[in-house]
Amino acid sequence: MRIAFTKMHGLGNDFIVLDTRETALPALAPESVRALADRTRGIGCDQLIVLEGDPEATVRMRIYNADGGEVEACGNAARAIGLLLGEPATIATAGGTIATTPEANGVSVDMGEPRFEWDAIPLAYAMDTLVMPVGWDMLEQPVAVNVGNPHVVFFVDDADAVPLETLGPEIERDPLFPRRINVNVASVAGRHTLHLRVWERGVGLTRACGTGACATAVAAMRRGLVERHVTVHLPGGPLAIAWGEDGRITMTGPATEAFRGSFEWGDYA
Structure with missing residues (x-):
């Protein structure tokens, strides 16, 4: 099974982004996250970001650290996904729903209270x-x-x-x-x-x-x-x-899309 990904970063804090809104992933185990995040044997990242559909937001963002654990929030990833979406959006996370707005100097994020x-x-x-x-x-x-x-x-x-x-x-x-x-x-x-x-x-x-x-x-x-x-x-x-x-806290800064590619799911499962 071939999986498409986007590699992004916010000030060097880098992410593998998997968009599952149209193509569902198999179950994501911690060892698969660690394998993908490995910088010598995998794609390499600080966090793996999985995008899902959400009935009350533009998108739901799930965040996995390089050790395989799922966490609640990531401000740099929020800016990256705001850039990827390309328009004002709401992003649901385990830590709450945040709002992003693309701007001339990057992406502004309403991080809540x-x-x-x-x-x-x-x-x-x-x-x-x-x-x-x-x-x-x-x-x-x-x-x-x-x-x-x-x-x-x-x-x-x-x-x-x-x-x-x-x-x-x-x-x-x-x-x-x-x-x-x-x-x-x-x-x-x-x-x-x-x-x-x-x-x-x-x-x-x-x-x-x-x-x-x-x-x-x-x-x-x-x-x-x-x-x-x-x-x-x-x-x-x-x-x-x-x-x-x-x-409410507002964070503004740059985000960058580095490259796009694909990988064979079985190589990391």
Whole structure:
């Protein structure tokens, strides 16, 4: 069975997109996701995106990390699918329905309202999510935010100096986070500028994370470190994040279609 795919990326955070709205896929097992995501033996990606029909949205987007696990949200993938659709659209995800609008400088995404309650993150037990009384080595007192998926954000003097490749997996799988966690380390460069690195659960270090940029911007705003509209600079490039007075987050940035191809399903099943 030959399957068509589109390879896309948002600031280097890359995706294999499978559109099943007209052609159904066989059951997608975690080992198939891992095989497709493998960068030496497969097509290679951070996330596999499966598009499905949805009666209440333009399309439903299912998101699988490179480790085979399904997750709730992905901001960079939302921009990529917004570009693929080519017109204003609503995208249903496990983390909620979001709206995308193609613009001259990329795609704008209404990411909805962030959640801050400890059990909405979720955490294993109740605590203050604005200044969490926990720490791992040099990283202490993070902010916890759910923007469709769970994040902790640490503010440091120099985000590049943090050994995130070591601390990231330790924090991701800490028992405090029953669904694991995305780990963000950020430094403030001005009232409208943040520098960010992300350890993404199920992926690892990533060049860009749209939900991470949203979570980090909102965390910095809650702490009074920045204004309500910021540019978040990631290794892959910048994203514009605004947190409106209506409580909704808007993310704007580029997305790119890299190439199209097909593969034999049996090679990855």
